[in-house]
Amino acid sequence: MSSDSSTTAPQKTTAPADPKALSEGARQERRLGWLLCAPAVVVMLAVTAYPIGYAVYLSLQRYDLRFPSQASFVGLSNYGAVLSSPFWWEAFWVTLFITVVSVAVELALGLALAVVMHRTIFGRGTVRTAILVPYGIVTVVAAFSWQYAWTPDTGYLAALLPAGDAPLTEQWPALGLIILAEVWKTTPFMALLLLAGLALVPEETLRAAMVDGASAWQRFTRVTLPLMKPAILVALLFRTLDAFRVFDSIYILTSGAHGTGSVSILGYDNLFTALNLGIGSAISVLVFICVALIAFAFIKLFGAAAPGSQEGGR
């Protein structure tokens, strides 16, 4: 990002398009730049690339911790077992459902909250802090509080339902409650990202639209939203990546029982309960591939740009 601009600037002023014509000074500076980045790159490789590489390595073996003497290389058969298992596809569709519904609801609510935060005149700081409180609570703590609220006989929210109803033990009510917990937790984060985008919409454009006779709704949909598109795409990208890997809320609320397990829960169960490192690693690698596909789709197809790398008014 910032290094981009510092290394492209000297190139433009000292040499034409031919990189071989870099001056000694520019080459030295470029090498210094790489050396200074090296420690961070090494740490990143150690912390992220090594576990990913090890997971891929494990996924190519039949390795069950309970039968350590029978570990052997089996190529892609673990992936075949996972992709042909109905448990994987059920978890996949559940995850997709939770992701799409929760991100859509969060986008709508987040936009509304962002507009409120933007227009508040009195106590702006207090309003913004109050809105951020759910995001500041640890996910597990919030999930326990939701689980308590929905447990029949003791929960204050379960008391509002007909007696004997246990919503957390049926698939669709439980999925609804998981989405509710997720939306409650991360709408403030969406609102914050969208507020940043909202603040970039110039007042003059809106006033010009008002002068031209546009109604409030038309101003919002024809002027504000298109100008906010980069911020909306960034917010959607972050939230979709996170929502696909949902784990904490499901683990606490239902432990993935009754058909509410996501792909992360499936990977966790197969790794820690079944101690099947081969299958569990295959599931993890597949989740990694799905997340990479989502990021690819957003960046290349929808045109989401990483923050700070805007190139001249895109």
Added chain:
Amino acid sequence: MAWKARAAGAPAAASARPAGRWLRALVTLPLIACLLASCDSSSSSGPATVNWYNFPDDSGALAGAAANCTRASGGRYRVVYNRLPRTADGQRQQLVRRLAARDDSLDILGLDVTWAPEFAEADWILPWTGANRRRATAGTLEVPLDTATWKGRLYAVPYNTNTQLLWYRSDLVPRPPRTWAEMLDMARALAEQGKPHYIEIQGAQYEGLTVWFNTLVESAGGSILNRTATAPSLGPPAVEAATIMRDLATSPAADPSLPNQMEDQNRLAMESGTAAFELNYPFVYPSMKANQPELFKHFRWAAYPGVDADRPAKPTIGGIDLAVAAYSRHPDYAFEAALCLRNRQNQLAAALQGGLPPTLRAIYSEKPFIKSYPFAAQVLAALENASTRPKTPAYQNVSIAISHTLSPPSAIDPRSSVATIRDQIEDALESKGLIP
């Protein structure tokens, strides 16, 4: 560009040199202090510490046992009681993660009765041999010993056990039923008379459902796995067991919350007066006495109902076995301490204070025990004829396959459910399938 930067930086560096040196010293001192502190911990000269990891016990019985055994060691070691999470799954995951990382601070492990084969096959626990084995088996009940045995070797010493009895209300039921069919008929008759008629049993999608299925299969003369635990056995006894479960769940005797009920929900339903029969552990007895003295007057116990009239039931046991971790730094002390923790005195205290049925046969005829366990004779008879859950390192997969296929019990189709269980168990034994 770079030479310009270096030239500009040089005078700044020169003037900053003394200050820079002090700064570097200040930064490195805490780092060195940390390193020294971490080196110091393993060279203590006091008595050795034997860490005992067990389920959390609120009655004080286990902490008392640890103190007793520290005293009995004569100053050579001290036993520290560390609490694991409350749920069995949480306990297992804590132990498994630390053993897989070869943690040497684990000495004595309180294992659930189904974990010994898994831990033994993974070489995480040490076998008991020679004098230790003789002391562990002397006077101990057979079936709990069987849970700690894998491939002919003893891997743990039984600590406490547990089994279910049939609890019923004598004001509704003059004579306890001997079989499941009889119990269902009695419940239907009570339902027609408009009296409380539910049969309380654990039907939620969890380990309790597997225990119910295992009890029925064993009582019908079959077993879930074959003798060498290499393939599923199942067969007609399993179909009969699944049929009984389906019949109960679809009859008027079924509690409407059956698909969500665990042991505690059964206890609460019985105490609320809507049920006539209950299949549960002995903890319901002191609870009924304390909570419902009126109902307690008619609260009776009997043997677990069988599947056939001519064959007594074989209820599945629960409980805890004590094992010695393979990476322990003091295995000799750990064996000795484990034997002390489960000796007659400590097991009696655990039974009286903590309500945990003991594994030493002699305690069942002691007066203080019988006074607080009036059903001691019935429990002992059940334990002598009890069954264990399938002994295999892949037990977690087997259990999940069973509980997921048989839940909810009203949706069981006996033949196809047993076929599904058979397929999933075959995969599980070869580490092939996924678990849901």
